[in-house]
Amino acid sequence: MGLLVDGQWQDKWYDTASSGGRFEREDAGFRNWVTVDGSAGPTGESGFKAEANRYHLYVSLACPWANRTTIFRKLKGLEDMISISVVHPFMGGKGWTFAEEQGVIADPLINASYLYEVYTAAKSDYTGRVTVPILWDKKTNSIVSNESSEIIRMFNSAFDEVGAVAGDFLPADSLVEIDEINAFVYDAINNGVYKAGFASTQAAYTEAVVALFAALDMIEARLADQRYLIGSTITEADWRLFTTLVRFDAVYVGHFKCNIRRIIDYPNLWGYLRDLYQVPGVRDTINMDHIKAHYYTSHATINPTAIVPVGPVIDFDEPHERAHL
């Protein structure tokens, strides 16, 4: 675990001392957008036109943020036009690597051994954390974006005219509602598990875990009479919640001490999680071995023995029984 400072790697754990034991997430550094015609998107520079075989995605199969992008790449049929590399699940002193392991896909572009080389290849004096996912442009040899929430919005529609599968997870008439629920889910749940897990004081942990379960309780109630977060169709908001839920019982309950309840203890959330998992293609983006190995071996301050638990047994294929909603 570390970061780049002026293009040099430094091995440092998150600094929570300056924020009362609270984990504070840094903003992503590359914020350009792939667009239909190459014009600039909401942020960043122009010049990134949607074209088949131009872009490459770097992900970790463990990471819930990267998992958003692999789900959209899968559901939008982009696998043949956006190539992919997968890092090793262990994130140690030099950060993410491409060490050989089942499921790892080496970097074909700059032949990097460490993911930070991808950042310095794009910007030799880069300062910031070296995170996945990264969307790389093979034409200009630069990083388009390392912000998952924006990469999935590009995948949702920018490639539609160059052969993506039809389907819109961001219907215009639900956009305001999707943004609202995303903000709530991001703060209390997606990032909430990290705030609980990386807290370094009792007060910071308790604050995060109580807020996390209050939010899960609210979502549980919301899902009692509707199949998805926004009514009866799957939207981006569901995929953003899904990647945290699917890791929850296997990792966040134990490793991050998010253990007031498990997802399987919530009838609606548990059925909803299975419903989303059973959408064709989605299961192919889930690798429980990488998920468990990453969290339990990479955070030495939280799990110094690096022992990966064998359980729990979770049957995501159990019928979800939510189709009537």
Ligand SMILES: N[C@@H](CCC(=O)N[C@@H](CS)C(=O)NCC(=O)O)C(=O)O
């Ligand atoms: N804002 C980023 C966050 C991505 C992120 O934090 N990824 C984690 C893996 S789950 C990472 O690579 N962390 C490395 C680090 O913080 O040094 C996004 O959503 O794309």
